[in-house]
Amino acid sequence: MQIPVSEIHEIIDREADDEGxxxxxxEKVQQHYRYLPKEALILASQRLGVPxxxxxxxxxxxxxxxxxxxxxxxxxxxxxxxxxVRGSPQLLDQMETKFNIKAGETTPDHLFTLETVNCLGACALGPIVVVNDEYSGQMTVQKSDALMKRLIRKEGLD
Amino acid sequence: MASIHTAQELDTWRESLAAKVNPDLPLITVCGGTGCRVYGSEQVWTAFQDELTNQKADARLNYDVKVTGCHGFCEKGPLVVIRPQGIMYTNVKVSDVAEIVGETIAKNKVIERLLYVDPQTNEEIKCEQDVPFYKHQHRLILGLNGLLDPTRIEEYISQGGFDSLKKVLTSLSPDDVIEEMKKSGLRGRGGAGFPTGFKWELCRQQPGDVKYVICNADEGDPGAYMDRSIMEGNPHLVLEGMIIGAYAMGAKQGYVYIRNEYPLAVKHLRLAISQAEDVGLLGENILDSGFDFTVKIKLGSGAFVCGEETALIASIEGQIGEPRPRPPYPAEFGLWGKPTNINNVKSWASVPIIIDKGSDWYASIGTETSKGTVIFSVVGNINNTGLVEVPIGISLRELIFDIGGGIPNGKSFKAAQIGGPSGGCIPAEHLDIPIDYESLQSLGAIMGSGGLVVADEDTCMVDFAAYFMRFTQEESCGKCVPCRVGTKAMLETLERICAGDGRPGDVDYLIELGEEIKRSSLCGLGQTAPNPVLSTIRYFRDEYEAHIVDKTCPAKVCKGLITYSVIEENCTGCMVCLRNCPEGAIQGKKKEVHVIDAAICTRCGMCMSVCKFDAILVE
Structure with missing residues (x-):
């Protein structure tokens, strides 16, 4: 993906108000692109005078x-x-098997990224799975299986 | 919005806001905490608004509706409370809204099916304050959470908000404020329990004009979410506490360091700051006192160690969040090298309450050495998951059984883990201990930041300990050797035990290593990291031995030590497990007993969760 330099400048401009x-x-760059492009890292370091x-x-x-x-x-x-304690490790195992990737990795077709998070603070709903900011609570291996199947079908992979 | 320059103007504004409230108009509050939002509370709120627009002509159907902060009883969301009666409806759906308006608002009739049913007595309970979950609580900090629209400063002010600030700026000297805090006996609610007033005094005594106050809202303890709830539900309370503290210590600049995993809390806090700036309660010459103060938000980027104060300071400065040795303490050498005071969200939120009600009153709550209230997030294998605020010193039994409603599915209580990755567990034989700093410490747990996870008989304590060790090992910043290498060694040992490869002597090795890591680590993370392991060994050593010597996992959790098989008598050959097994490890024909191939089975538990005939056995 080609990252427009001017866009990164704009993002940094908005944040470059004080030390640190x-x-x-x-964070703003990450929010925008959902990762830190190399160009942005270099630009941010130059612009903010940080090695x-x-x-x-x-x-x-x-x-x-x-x-x-x-x-x-x-x-x-x-x-x-x-x-x-309500069973999230089983969900992780299940998803790792299904997508054949480990937590923190992305499928080679760039469709699915699997991540673990340290407590979203909605413990009454546990175990929780979040797909692109949409929460699904009180998950079971069955519900999560259905969730994955739905996504896979949506992408026409099934 | 009004512009407030003097104490007099604040009073006038408050009076004018109070005059606008029609006391006869029913008020519907919909819980807008993260939990209830996931259950759909925003849609419920919209439905109440739509209903209001549709029925405008009929005065009997008129009401006011607002989204408030978290009510705390997350298990039963979305929660709706109708005032003035205080009727509480649980698990409310959009389809219930018309009926609530038509029956409860118009005719004052209670809809029984939406009431909370006490699982112990099977009795329907009409009012929020009579529900056992709330009845035994003492909600000081969380008190206004269910009443206020947190996005409007007017609501906080009309409930007496910023009155403590007014009192401080018009009638108390900084030393008076510090004296009041010392007398209140408030101890830091971030976990360490250092007396807040003394910490403030230390910072005040430092020379120099530039000082900082910081609110530590980097709530990283997995299973604790009260800080988020306070910031989502009553952000102005935290700000007011910070302004008072800044005045007492002579700081002009404050920071709130908050997790970016909490988007709603960040949003509400931003709003609260900009509203306080707009009306003049933050900025220059607050209430004509000559005191200036501003607050900035800094987002944490997902590093547990940043809850440690020196790491937090490094992070605000744009560095990686590595702690440094103390002394010097932040009170002498903090942010940008200036005297800095860091308090937890709950500590800051307690300040306006102490100033308002007086230190004597506050000190009358709690025990001899631990004053005030403490908030726990009671989670895990418990009926009433939620946020609970109780006087310090209440017994664990009251907390878990009277308020928490006991253990679900008829299981038995095994242990309560208090204090998260830095804490320890309390087994059933100590259920009657009072929850205060000293008692918990004597049992190998800590008050911590208030996470309380209940484990039932199906929880394997070795796996549980490994869970926490995995967490701290991943979150160890790597700066000091004992923590970086030591936690790794402990985790490897624990994982080996869970996998069925435990060796005699492993437990003693864990104890020795754990004690050494506690003694020699640089910061609080490493100094407390072995606690979950050491405390599970202290109370559940037999479970460790069962894993190591007998090669069994008594709770049937550890995958290396269990096998799944089909109970022939129960299996009907329905093929459901066979179709659902992600590994294809189950063989069998329709209406014939199925067989699980242990060599292929990954012990994911899918077959057990789909079987309707209890035909799957775990050994």
Whole structure:
């Protein structure tokens, strides 16, 4: 994907108001592209006067950043304690098997990214699976199977 | 919106807001916490609004409706409360709305099917305050959550909001405020429990004109979500606390460091800040006192270690969130090297309440050494998942059984894990201990930030300990060796035990290593990381031994130690498990007993969850 430089400049302009803004700037870039393109990392470091090594350190230290593009569907499984005791590890196993990827990876066709998150704070609904910001609560292996099948069918892969 | 320059103007505005409220008009509050939103509470709210537009002509059907913050009883969402009667409806759907308006609003008739039914007595309960979940609570901080529209500062002000700030700025010196905080006995609610007033005093005593106050809203403990709820439901309360604290310590700039996994809380907090700025309660010369203060939001980017104060400061400065040795403490050398005070959301939210009601009143709640109320998010294998605010010192039994409604599906209580990845578990034999800082510590747990996860008999304590160790190991920043290497070694040992490859001596090794990591780690993360393991060993050593010596998992959780098979007598040959097995590990013909091939089976549990005849056995 070609990233327009002017667009990155605009995003950084909005955040470059005070010290320490490299993280906020990268957060905005991440929000926009759902990952940090290499160009953006370099530009942000130049624009904000932060060494590229520090920008890279920040980008790889925090969980919210990704250096790789994400799939069309981002499936997040909550691994909070409440979800854990209610069976989220089985859901993760199931999805890893189904898509043949590990958590944190994206399918080769760039359709599905599988992620785990540390507690979304909606524990009454556990276990929770979030697909592109849409929450599904009180999941079971059956419900999650149906969810995956629905997505796969939607993409005409079935 | 009004513009408030003086204390007098604040009072006048409050009075004018109160005068606009029609006390005879029924008020419908719809819970807008994250949990209830997932259940569809926004649609319920829209339906109430539509209903109002449709029925305008009929005065009997008139009412006011608003979305409030989290009511706390997340298990039963979407929650709707109708005032002034206080009638609480649970699991409300859009299709119920017309009936609620037609029956309850117009005729004052209660719709029984929407009432909460006490599972212990089978009794329908009409009013919110009579539901056992609420009845035993003491909701100081969460009190206004279910009443206010958090997106409107007017609502907070009409309920007495910013009155404590007015009192402070018009009649108390910074030293008076600190004295009041010290007398209240409030201890930091972030987990460590350091007395807040003393921390403030230390920061105030530092030389220099530039100081900072920070609200730590990086609620990373998995299973705890009360900070989010407070910021979503009553963000102005937190801001008011911060303004008062900044005045007492002499800070002009504040930061709220908040998780970006909490979009709604961020949104409400942003709104609250901009509204406070617009009316003049943040900015220059607040209430004509000569005191200036502004607040900025900094988003956390998903690193648990940033809840540690020095790591949090590094993160605000744009660095990776690595902690540094203390001393110097942030009170002397904090953000950008300036004196800085960091308090948790709940601590800041307690401040206006203490100023309003007085330190003596506040200190009368709680125990000898732990004052006030504490908020727990009670989650896991429990009937009433939700946020619970209780006086410190209440017993664990009351919390889990009277308020939490006990364990679902007739299972028995095994342990309560308090304090998350830094905490420990409390087994059934200690259910009657009072929950306070000292008692919990003596049992190997901690108050922590208030996450309380209930584990039932089906929870494997070794797996549970491995879960927390995996969490801290992943979140260890890697700066110091004991935490970086030590947690990894502990996790590998635990995973080996769970996989059925445990060796004699493993438990003693875990204890020795755990104690060493606690002693030698740089920050709180490493210093507490072994706690979940050490406390499960303390109370459930037999379970560890069963894994290691007998190669069995008593709770039938650990995959390396269990097998699935078909109970011949129960199997009807319906083929449901066969069709659903993702591995194709089940063989059999229609109306004939099926067989699971253990070599292919990945123990995912799918067959068990789809079987309608209890024909799957786990051993």
């Amino acid at each position: 803004s490299i993280i906020s700037a990268l 590229l090594s520090q920008a890279y350190a920040v980008a790889t230290f925090y969980n919210a950043f990704s250096l790789k593009p994400k799939g069309k569907y981002c499936l997040q499984i909550c691994m909070g304690t409440a979800c854990h």
